[in-house]
Amino acid sequence: MGDEKMETFLPPYLQSNAVVRALSDTYTYFSEKRQSLGLSNPGTVENVNREVQRDVFLNNFMFSGLRADINRPLSVSPLFQYSHSFAMGSQGLPPYGFSAIYGSTKWFLQGNLDNDGQLIARTNYKWSNSFVTKCQTQIAPGPGQAVINIDNEITGKDFTASLKTINPHLIEGGLTGVVIGSYLQSITPSLALGFETMWQRVAMNSGPETALSYVARYKGSDWVASAQVLQAQSAINASYWRRLTDKVEAGVDLNLQFMPGMGGGGLMGGGMRKEGTTTVGAKYDFRTSTFRAQLDSSGRLSCLLEKRVLPPVLITFAGEMDHIKQTAKVGLAVSIEVASEDMMNLAGADAAPPSVPF
Numbered sequence: 001m002g003d004e005k006m007e008t009f010l011p012p013y014l015q016s017n018a019v020v021r022a023l024s025d026t027y028t029y030f031s032e033k034r035q036s037l038g039l040s041n042p043g044t045v046e047n048v049n050r051e052v053q054r055d056v057f058l059n060n061f062m063f064s065g066l067r068a069d070i071n072r073p074l075s076v077s078p079l080f081q082y083s084h085s086f087a088m089g090s091q092g093l094p095p096y097g098f099s100a101i102y103g104s105t106k107w108f109l110q111g112n113l114d115n116d117g118q119l120i121a122r123t124n125y126k127w128s129n130s131f132v133t134k135c136q137t138q139i140a141p142g143p144g145q146a147v148i149n150i151d152n153e154i155t156g157k158d159f160t161a162s163l164k165t166i167n168p169h170l171i172e173g174g175l176t177g178v179v180i181g182s183y184l185q186s187i188t189p190s191l192a193l194g195f196e197t198m199w200q201r202v203a204m205n206s207g208p209e210t211a212l213s214y215v216a217r218y219k220g221s222d223w224v225a226s227a228q229v230l231q232a233q234s235a236i237n238a239s240y241w242r243r244l245t246d247k248v249e250a251g252v253d254l255n256l257q258f259m260p261g262m263g264g265g266g267l268m269g270g271g272m273r274k275e276g277t278t279t280v281g282a283k284y285d286f287r288t289s290t291f292r293a294q295l296d297s298s299g300r301l302s303c304l305l306e307k308r309v310l311p312p313v314l315i316t317f318a319g320e321m322d323h324i325k326q327t328a329k330v331g332l333a334v335s336i337e338v339a340s341e342d343m344m345n346l347a348g349a350d351a352a353p354p355s356v357p358f
Contacts, residue, residue: 039158042192045182046162048215049226051241052251056283058292058302063318065089067333079103090331094118117141130155158186172204184215192217198232234258247285254278299323312337 043050053059066088073081082100087093094114102109108124118140126132134151151164166178177200184194194215201208211232218225223242230237234257241251256276281294289307302320309315318331 034158037158038189039186040189041155041157041160042184042186042194042217044153044160044162045184045194045196045215048184048194048217048228049224049237049239049241049253051224051249052226052239052253052281056241056249056251056281056292057253057279057294058281058304058318061292061304061316061318062302062320063090063093063331063333064320064329065091065093065331067093067316067331069333069335071335071337073337073339160184174201174204176201176203184217190219192219249283250281252278252280312339 047054067090068086069083070085071081071083075081080102082098085093085097085099087095087097094116096115097112098114099110099112106126108122110122112120119138121137123135124132132153132155134149134153136147136149136151138147139145147167149164149166150168151162153160153162161183162181164178164180164182166180168175168177168179170176179199180196182194182196184192186192194217196213196215198211198213199208200210213231214229216227223240225241226239228237236256237254239251239253241249243249254276255278256274259273259275277297279294279296281292284291288309289305291303291305293301293303295301300320300322302318304316304318307315307317314335314337316331316333316335318329318333320329322328
């Protein structure tokens with residue numbers, strides 16, 4: 001989709017129309033030009049700095065307190081497993097959580113339920129190799145705690161486009177909620193440019209708000225640089241990732257925000273207050289362990305070590321120290337994968353997890 005001829009998507013009675021055929025020929029001409037450049041898919045706007053934020057930094061891995069996870073895989077293809085999670089002394093994790101995952105080449109289903117009654121469900125469906133619909137629903141006790149997120153993503157050979165809606169509502173006589181559209185296009189084999197636009201309306205008695213952001217991504221042989229101008233957050237973000245060796249990666253991220261504040265004369269509203277944060281991190285991959293560390297300009301030092309002591313046992317240690325606030329957090333987690341002997345033999349022989357549309 002997006003890389004085929006336009007005639008394949010049109011009914012027969014329109015294919016003979018002169019205007020339609022002229023548009024189709026123009027579309028085909030530019031498509032052939034794009035294919036001759038040898039461009040590749042640049043990823044998504046949301047993950048434009050994924051090498052830094054998702055691979056090197058600790059943002060998605062950090063925790064505190066004690067945690068234990070028991071995973072029980074039941075099938076490899078299709079993927080089917082469930083897990084029990086226990087936590088103690090953590091502010092962000094519930095004391096108990098149950099999770100189940102099912103994945104095939106077309107479907108991905110995941111459900112998480114904790115002891116407070118909060119339910120998070122994710123559903124991905126792959127309509128074709130280039131079109132995936134993702135839906136996430138969060139339901140928590142109390143009024144106004146339900147959130148639904150629907151994302152339609154089209155992946156072409158040299159571009160990615162998506163349309164996301166958050167809590168869409170049409171009952172009040174008009175559309176309310178949040179609508180986000182994004183597009184990222186490869187311009188050269190190394191450079192990709194894109195944008196993201198947001199439209200939101202809280203209620204029909206209030207006017208809509210819009211924001212437009214721009215992104216750029218440049219990929220070298222062993223490094224990636226990206227930049228974002230975020231109008232909604234009044235911020236500029238720049239990231240740089242580099243692979244130093246086969247087992248060592250490093251990244252740096254700069255975030256600068258502009259907010260109304262104290263002006264030059266000391267009066268409120270007299271100027272813009274600028275706040276910036278710089279974060280530097282590194283990731284080391286050893287034979288049976290992975291170590292991540294990062295330090296930001298606010299004086300916060302974090303590290304995380306994942307160590308596989310046995311094939312089914314993974315131990316994770318996390319630590320964070322804030323030198324300015326003089327606080328510290330420590331986390332220890334044990335993850336155990338309980339699988340039958342037949343399951344382990346099947347997985348080690350020839351079975352591989354399907355290409356799940358995550």
